Amino acid sequence: MGEAANDTVRLLWEQPPRPTRGPKPALSLERIAAAGVEVADAEGLGAVSMQKVAGLLDFTKMSLYRYVPGKAELVALMVESAFGEPPAPADLSDWRDQLTAWAHHLSEAIARHPWLLDATLGPRVLGPRELAWLERVVAALDGHGLTGAERMDAAVLLAGHVRTIAEQARAVGPDGSPEAELLAALGTVVHRHADRYPAVAAAMADPDGRDQALDFGLARILDGLAALIDRRTGPRRTASPTENPSSQGRADN
Amino acid sequence: MGEAANDTVRLLWEQPPRPTRGPKPALSLERIAAAGVEVADAEGLGAVSMQKVAGLLDFTKMSLYRYVPGKAELVALMVESAFGEPPAPADLSDWRDQLTAWAHHLSEAIARHPWLLDATLGPRVLGPRELAWLERVVAALDGHGLTGAERMDAAVLLAGHVRTIAEQARAVGPDGSPEAELLAALGTVVHRHADRYPAVAAAMADPDGRDQALDFGLARILDGLAALIDRRTGPRRTASPTENPSSQGRADN
DNA sequence: AGATAACTGTGTCCATGGGACACAGTTCAT
DNA sequence: ATGAACTGTGTCCCATGGACACAGTTATCT
16 A cells, blocks of 8 residues: 555655665666756657656666566666755845746756656656755744744745746747747637637737736736735734744634 | 647647548547646646546556647646636726736646646747637736737736746645755755845734735735826726727836 | 565557548539 | 439557566675
8 A cells, every 4th residue: 555655755765775785776867867868958848758768778678677667667776866956045134036046047947958847747746956945935934923834835835836837938939839830829729719709809819029028927926925924923023033923813814 | 840839739729530541549638638637637738748637537548649749749638627717807896906807717637736836837839728828818808908918918927927826825735745845944944144135034023914915915016006097097087988098008107 | 594574677558639531422504 | 313422330550557577696695
């Protein structure tokens, strides 16, 4: 029962002591993950198969199973490898600057490895690196009168927005790419049925580019958070440095 | 080149005139889509294969290809079928109430068909229903001083948040489900490494449940939008009913 | 030193997946 | 009535993830 979860945890969080007997392994988790990342970067996550990854390393498919329980775990390793270390804490600046920088860093990480969007879908066990990213945001919100649950919710909100925009950004690939054609096709459709969808048609006709989407949402979220923080820390600006004001609950959303 | 996009557009937006000759089709796009939805509801999108869907209809796999160019198009049909009609306009209430209701409706639609999260990944051609949903949000933001691009960005922000939370919600399945185990495993990991991730550990230790995540983010987003709208419509409350204040651009995010 | 247990890489096999293609049966327009 | 157009299907192909047994390799124990 639940072996999959355990396997992944073991693989991501514990490095088993190298057994003493037998031939030395010719491969390593790092090399395998790197090969997987290479394939995914070049051809997308869909192109990542055991044989393709193995082929890139000049090994057979089945060799990989000596290191990795299955494909799901391989992908988990790739995710950890691709995320990389989170940006430095930068504890000097205020929460707003920190969150802004964090969001942009995350956005860039995803831009470097677009398949991260596919690989980080759904509930899964986070690896050390990914958890470190999360730690940064939550820590940035410490001491501003938010409850723990609220800090987590805020982090999810922020990360989710970056994700959403990154997904959008995939649609504007190079000219002639299948993604660009999709976008063009959608534009045509909306235009042709402008009578049924007047608001969307009007909005899409806006000459302003759509490249501000990340910062637009970011600004709204941060404004919303600022409003809450102001309300919590009170008009009297005591800047209470400590934890949960759990007495007042979360009723004043 | 780009046949896939065209196929999907044709299938979603045009119903070809029934040819007059030959046997009458025993199936229909509706029935096929419904069968696909049934499979996906019961066993997830991953379990949707041509043979399984065909089997449910007591046909062979290849029969489906007479109606649907390929699996991708089948999924597109399923999405359209599952989204259903968007909620009624409710043009009486103000934008904030409309957006709130819309977000909750969308959340419920996804709760009914969790696989929509997997099926609506990445850039794709929207169907009539899905576009109608989008139309509702964008329309609700008409006439509040936002540019067209901003209205779209706001819609994306809102829909993205609902998506994000729905994805989170998948993690809290029934006890004993694989999802619940994942969550438990993650909790264990965080707890065991609380020294490296103090902020996350503290936040997760919050006794308050996490079920407020949707409304929390929603409130922040709406507050942020309200701040922008207030700024745009100006302190003088003229409630300018018309379009883009494009002269001032989008510099004041 | 041998013997042996533990480990590694691999070849073979299977089930399932999407899809191409040809073919036979069915139906309507001429 | 006849042929064109259409439908459902059987067969085939290739790629995928994975199970399993087997041979080769290496450190430890006697």
